[in-house]
Amino acid sequence: MDYDFDVAVIGAGPAGSTAAYLLNKSGFNVVIIDKSFFPRDKLCGGLITVKTLKFLERIYQDNEESLIKNDIINFSTNKFYFLNKKKKLEDGFTKIPTHFVERIIYDKHLLDKAIDSGVKIIYGEEVKKIDLETNKIVTSNGDTIHSKYIIGADGANSVVRKEFERKDLIDKNYWLSNLGFALETFVDKEKISIDKDTMYLFFGYIKIGYIWIFPNKEKAVIGAGGLLKNLDGNDLKDVISKFLLSYGVDKNTVEKCIKNIKGHPIPFGNFIRNPAHKNVVLIGDAAGFVNPITGEGIYYAHKSAELAAEAIIKDHKKQGILEEEYIKNINMFIIHELSKILKSRGLYFKFFNNYYLAKTLMYLMFRKINYV
Numbered sequence: 001m002d003y004d005f006d007v008a009v010i011g012a013g014p015a016g017s018t019a020a021y022l023l024n025k026s027g028f029n030v031v032i033i034d035k036s037f038f039p040r041d042k043l044c045g046g047l048i049t050v051k052t053l054k055f056l057e058r059i060y061q062d063n064e065e066s067l068i069k070n071d072i073i074n075f076s077t078n079k080f081y082f083l084n085k086k087k088k089l090e091d092g093f094t095k096i097p098t099h100f101v102e103r104i105i106y107d108k109h110l111l112d113k114a115i116d117s118g119v120k121i122i123y124g125e126e127v128k129k130i131d132l133e134t135n136k137i138v139t140s141n142g143d144t145i146h147s148k149y150i151i152g153a154d155g156a157n158s159v160v161r162k163e164f165e166r167k168d169l170i171d172k173n174y175w176l177s178n179l180g181f182a183l184e185t186f187v188d189k190e191k192i193s194i195d196k197d198t199m200y201l202f203f204g205y206i207k208i209g210y211i212w213i214f215p216n217k218e219k220a221v222i223g224a225g226g227l228l229k230n231l232d233g234n235d236l237k238d239v240i241s242k243f244l245l246s247y248g249v250d251k252n253t254v255e256k257c258i259k260n261i262k263g264h265p266i267p268f269g270n271f272i273r274n275p276a277h278k279n280v281v282l283i284g285d286a287a288g289f290v291n292p293i294t295g296e297g298i299y300y301a302h303k304s305a306e307l308a309a310e311a312i313i314k315d316h317k318k319q320g321i322l323e324e325e326y327i328k329n330i331n332m333f334i335i336h337e338l339s340k341i342l343k344s345r346g347l348y349f350k351f352f353n354n355y356y357l358a359k360t361l362m363y364l365m366f367r368k369i370n371y372v
């Protein structure tokens, strides 16, 4: 089939759904194409920070209370504990609770908002080819989609970004230099000797990265991640396995956890400074917008979607300014912040001991923000 739209968004994660929702509300005829059928899961710790909550409230009028009531937020806690191996670095109560979502629910919730507002969706078709000059998209079913604008919201393995690389608009080695990788599994809360309601971060196991335990209603999500160039997938499995044994998880359960383990790349400081070409832009993980210390990406997926939507709306009124507008927007609201964090990351992990790293993480994760 042949389709024509004003905007084609590739990927229905938090980035794609938000961009589609905002552009549709501004009168554009928008389609989202996703290779999965929804609800689909996405490997993620599901921690959403205060700034994400503020964003959801401002854009969708979803507040903390409604998100909890509708089971979009799975678990909330005020308790945190940061350690260097077994040594306590920081613990305490945060004034504002930290919330955890399950991505299978969270992403469907956001996609439903887009669909309810009138966005069209093509499920279960993978985008195979994309022409950055003519804006022609070809899917795995052989469908072709033409659109004035294309938004690449297709995550860390983005095919749209690979097309940028193929055309030398982005350097592939730059992307690989700060690419991260993370493994995640889960364990029954009763099987591990930790406080069941506390979120934990453990340093000292991974050179530039950390292990986390995030509490959910029924289970504890356990993950480990860091800079890919310093890691070996099997070593990371071994790190998790030894870690679980050291926290009293029995051998059989550890084996089960390792069997359930999944891995996924995560941008970890490889944010792209010029993720735009003519009428095509990259947002979210596809553009590498993830905090290079905490690994927080959900907020930046939402925010870059809003910035891309604003740039497209302006370009529609005054042709030919999309690249300039989008790059200006992301510089101001995303790149400036991520660059500062990346610059100091080496110091925190190598020299400042984990005490200052813990303080920085507290600031990055729990700080109160008035406007996002």
Ligand SMILES: Cc1cc2nc3c(=O)[nH]c(=O)nc-3n(C[C@H](O)[C@H](O)[C@H](O)COP(=O)(O)OP(=O)(O)OC[C@H]3O[C@@H](n4cnc5c(N)ncnc54)[C@H](O)[C@@H]3O)c2cc1C
Pocket: 010, 011, 012, 013, 014, 015, 016, 033, 034, 035, 036, 042, 043, 044, 045, 046, 047, 048, 125, 126, 127, 128, 153, 154, 155, 156, 157, 158, 159, 182, 183, 184, 223, 225, 264, 265, 266, 283, 284, 285, 286, 289, 290, 295, 296, 297, 298, 299, 301
């Ligand atoms: C283990 C792990 C833990 C994490 N924990 C957290 C956390 O606790 N908090 C946090 O804020 N961030 C976390 N992150 C980061 C967060 O998951 C990402 O930053 C976020 O998902 C980015 O959203 P996105 O919409 O850009 O991409 P995604 O959520 O990856 O969505 C991309 C979508 O594109 C679709 N797609 C991909 N390729 C194609 C194609 N060719 N054709 C059609 N569709 C395609 C996919 O099916 C998917 O639906 C974590 C990441 C990892 C790996």
